[in-house]
Amino acid sequence: xxxxxxxxxxxxxxxAPAETLLIWYDAHRRDLPWRxxxxxxxxxxxxWLSEIMLQQxxxxxxxxxxxxxxxxxxxxxxLAEAPLEDVLAAWAGLGYxxxxxxxxxxxxxVARDHGGRFPAREAALLxxxxxxxxxxxxxxxxxxxxxxxxxxxxxxxxxxxLYAIETPVRQAxxxxxxxxxxxxxxxxxxxxxxxxxxxxxxxCTPRGPLCGLCPWAQNCAACRAGAxxxxxxxxxxxxxxxxxxxxxxxxRGEETLLARRPPKGLFGxxxxxxxxxxxxxxxxDEWLDFAPCPAEWRALAEPVAHVFTHFALRATVFxxxxxxxxxxxxxxxxxxxxxxxxxxxPTLMRKAxxxxxxxxx
Numbered sequence: 001x002x003x004x005x006x007x008x009x010x011x012x013x014x015x016a017p018a019e020t021l022l023i024w025y026d027a028h029r030r031d032l033p034w035r036x037x038x039x040x041x042x043x044x045x046x047x048w049l050s051e052i053m054l055q056q057x058x059x060x061x062x063x064x065x066x067x068x069x070x071x072x073x074x075x076x077x078x079l080a081e082a083p084l085e086d087v088l089a090a091w092a093g094l095g096y097x098x099x100x101x102x103x104x105x106x107x108x109x110v111a112r113d114h115g116g117r118f119p120a121r122e123a124a125l126l127x128x129x130x131x132x133x134x135x136x137x138x139x140x141x142x143x144x145x146x147x148x149x150x151x152x153x154x155x156x157x158x159x160x161x162l163y164a165i166e167t168p169v170r171q172a173x174x175x176x177x178x179x180x181x182x183x184x185x186x187x188x189x190x191x192x193x194x195x196x197x198x199x200x201x202x203x204c205t206p207r208g209p210l211c212g213l214c215p216w217a218q219n220c221a222a223c224r225a226g227a228x229x230x231x232x233x234x235x236x237x238x239x240x241x242x243x244x245x246x247x248x249x250x251x252r253g254e255e256t257l258l259a260r261r262p263p264k265g266l267f268g269x270x271x272x273x274x275x276x277x278x279x280x281x282x283x284x285d286e287w288l289d290f291a292p293c294p295a296e297w298r299a300l301a302e303p304v305a306h307v308f309t310h311f312a313l314r315a316t317v318f319x320x321x322x323x324x325x326x327x328x329x330x331x332x333x334x335x336x337x338x339x340x341x342x343x344x345x346p347t348l349m350r351k352a353x354x355x356x357x358x359x360x361x
Contacts, residue, residue: 025198053066148189291318295322
């Protein structure tokens with residue numbers, strides 16, 4: 001949110017774009033729990049943790065998770081020593097669970113191979129699990145003030161508008177990187193990286209950009225043409241494939257059956273209700289083949305819907321009770337229903353539990 005009461009420093013005549021942006025940032029920077037106060041170097045652990053959490057997740061959602069993680073695991077060594085299942089449970093609700101597995105693996109590598117210190121060089125950061133080009137550049141710039149161009153979706157939007165780049169973003173990435181790199185200041189690379197992110201998040205927004213508040217409005221080719229919302233140029237998205245499946249909620253007294261998902265794949269390593277495979281469409285004639293045991297299974301009237309990165313799912317929820325003690329594999333266990341909300345169930349499974357009346361969600 002732009003702070004209207006903040007004092008604006010006058011833009012010097014002939015100021016470079018980076019200097020202009022930094023003047024704006026000094027007046028309007030967002031107050032975020034992982035961001036260091038002005039003039040202080042950021043904690044690499046906090047920067048890394050926040051950047052992993054922020055991948056495909058909003059700042060508003062991440063704030064609470066970040067603060068809880070930092071209280072529970074205040075150092076990378078503490079996170080490395082935590083059981084993976086505890087990390088997965090604490091991550092539940094953030095989605096894209098491979099990030100949590102990579103988070104734990106990365107913490108282990110930093111603690112084991114780097115003495116608990118994140119490497120400062122972008123190339124070395126890229127060797128860490130779950131750290132891609134953007135995250136490596138962001139950590140190097142923000143935590144170590146290295147002259148790296150950290151380019152996320154916000155930055156791509158700013159740069160395509162600033163230079164009126166007509167090529168769709170996916171093909172324009174090399175050009176966007178070149179343009180961003182050319183703007184890097186000789187000092188305050190970390191502040192510049194965060195300033196670009198803030199500009200995209202609060203001013204150069206996808207719809208209704210606040211060009212009257214933008215420090216780069218006079219230099220922006222899209223703004224001069226009145227075509228801000230024509231950029232970035234988007235490719236036509238293919239419709240996500242639709243899949244069907246089933247989720248099985250088996251109850252025994254006040255307990256509910258949970259299964260540990262395989263370590264790789266969707267919800268890898270997490271606790272969940274038994275279900276059909278989600279890697280393909282599974283039709284109604286196959287659903288009961290995947291039930292955890294024979295029982296009087298009753299299908300709920302309304303399926304639960306969930307959209308994943310690469311497909312949309314509609315899963316029919318089956319419920320049943322048993323008084324017997326069926327034999328299950330080692331990956332299954334009975335969990336107290338009163339503790340289900342503490343099991344770190346994936347969002348899809350929470351939807352199924354809510355549909356079955358196990359708890360309100």
